Amino acid sequence: PLDPSRIVAPDFDGYPERFERSAASAWVEPKLVLEGARGCWWGEKHHCTFCGLNGSFMTFRSKSPERFHEELVTLAGRHRMLDVYLVDNILDMEYLRTLLPWIADSGHDFRIQCEIKSNMRYEQLRELVRAGVVQVQPGIENLSSRVLDIMKKGVGGCQNVRMLRDARSLGLTVMWNFLYGFPGEKEEDYLPLLDQFPALAHLPPMDGASRIALERFSPYFNVPELGFPERSPDEQYAITYDLPPEELAELAYLFETPPAGIGGQVERELLHAVGEWSRAHSRSWLKYVDSGEEIVVLGDRPGFPETELVLTGSFETELFRTLARPRSADYLRRRFGQDAKLATKLDEWAASGLVFTESGEYVHVVAEDNNQELLQLR
Numbered sequence: 192p193l194d195p196s197r198i199v200a201p202d203f204d205g206y207p208e209r210f211e212r213s214a215a216s217a218w219v220e221p222k223l224v225l226e227g228a229r230g231c232w233w234g235e236k237h238h239c240t241f242c243g244l245n246g247s248f249m250t251f252r253s254k255s256p257e258r259f260h261e262e263l264v265t266l267a268g269r270h271r272m273l274d275v276y277l278v279d280n281i282l283d284m285e286y287l288r289t290l291l292p293w294i295a296d297s298g299h300d301f302r303i304q305c306e307i308k309s310n311m312r313y314e315q316l317r318e319l320v321r322a323g324v325v326q327v328q329p330g331i332e333n334l335s336s337r338v339l340d341i342m343k344k345g346v347g348g349c350q351n352v353r354m355l356r357d358a359r360s361l362g363l364t365v366m367w368n369f370l371y372g373f374p375g376e377k378e379e380d381y382l383p384l385l386d387q388f389p390a391l392a393h394l395p396p397m398d399g400a401s402r403i404a405l406e407r408f409s410p411y412f413n414v415p416e417l418g419f420p421e422r423s424p425d426e427q428y429a430i431t432y433d434l435p436p437e438e439l440a441e442l443a444y445l446f447e448t449p450p451a452g453i454g455g456q457v458e459r460e461l462l463h464a465v466g467e468w469s470r471a472h473s474r475s476w477l478k479y480v481d482s483g484e485e486i487v488v489l490g491d492r493p494g495f496p497e498t499e500l501v502l503t504g505s506f507e508t509e510l511f512r513t514l515a516r517p518r519s520a521d522y523l524r525r526r527f528g529q530d531a532k533l534a535t536k537l538d539e540w541a542a543s544g545l546v547f548t549e550s551g552e553y554v555h556v557v558a559e560d561n562n563q564e565l566l567q568l569r
């Protein structure tokens with residue numbers, strides 16, 4: 192792979208002027224499209240089974256923070272553009288200690304979009320926000336731990352919900368797609384999720400749900416035994432190129448396969464529930480204020496009575512704070528004892544949509560009060 196120090200900076204000379212004269216300038220803002228890194232540090236260890244993004248060079252390599260900072264500030268100044276789109280498949284975590292604080296402390300008013308891993312902690316997300324990151328793509332993909340495990344994503348369903356909640360608290364826009372159709376996934380992986388989607392209506396909804404495509408360079412492509420032995424080039428290639436099928440199979444990136452995983456009624460229910468989440472989102476809110484003594488939870492979501500709760504006493508308030516992170520039932524029993532009281536409270540909070548539960552873990556879904564409701568209009 193090319194050493195990152197030898198990756199040249201993009202040349203935008205003439206682009207802003209041409210953009211200004213184009214019809215597109217009436218409805219979109221031009222962006223600086225920049226690249227800090229290539230490859231994927233997660234994929235180096237555990238290649239997500241569906242991902243073909245990095246071709247044959249998964250090795251993660253990034254520009255030095257000094258070099259990338261210089262590139263960013265110089266190009267923004269030269270072209271008078273503050274909207275920045277980072278094309279990196281995944282953010283260099285080292286940038287959290289270097290590039291991002293430098294940008295934050297410099298006072299530049301950037302609006303940055305980037306891709307991250309969905310297990311980033313609240314404090315790390317806050318550092319992104321401080322630097323001007325307004326939109327993230329965290330690769331959430333699904334909310335079932337078993338399905339996430341099948342795709343080797345390295346996160347669980349509750350962690351993904353926590354990401355959506357923390358992004359909501361911090362005013363970050365989240366782009367994500369719900370992926371399904373993984374070999375080995377089952378109806379039982381989805382039904383408990385669908386029941387809980389209405390409780391998540393105030394959190395950033397997915398842009399859509401789709402069956403995974405077979406991508407060249409992905410483990411599913413390279414190892415047919417993983418579940419996709421039959422494949423043929425996606426139909427778009429025959430429309431674009433007048434070539435025999437054998438040659439199309441050599442150049443195609445996307446392939447059609449017989450469907451794997453769920454289908455039929457549960458697939459229809461999933462697509463319906465995804466649409467409902469999206470439709471309910473702009474009318475939904477759920478937030479809390481923690482005064483130390485008590486925690487006030489307020490909200491309104493279709494499918495639930497208006498929420499107006501005051502959590503008091505050390506058991507309730509500590510349990511709520513503990514559920515800021517995904518916790519297993521075992522952990523909670525060890526921490527709080529009181530088996531019956533704990534089980535009753537968790538059931539009560541799950542029924543009233545304050546808690547998401549999946550694969551034996553629990554996490555609360557209530558965002559911090561940040562007075563950002565109008566930003567959730569889509």
Ligand code: SF4
Pocket residue numbers: 231232233234237238239242243244280281330
């Ligand atoms: S899906 Fe994202 S995290 Fe997974 S290997 Fe591909 S680029 Fe890396």
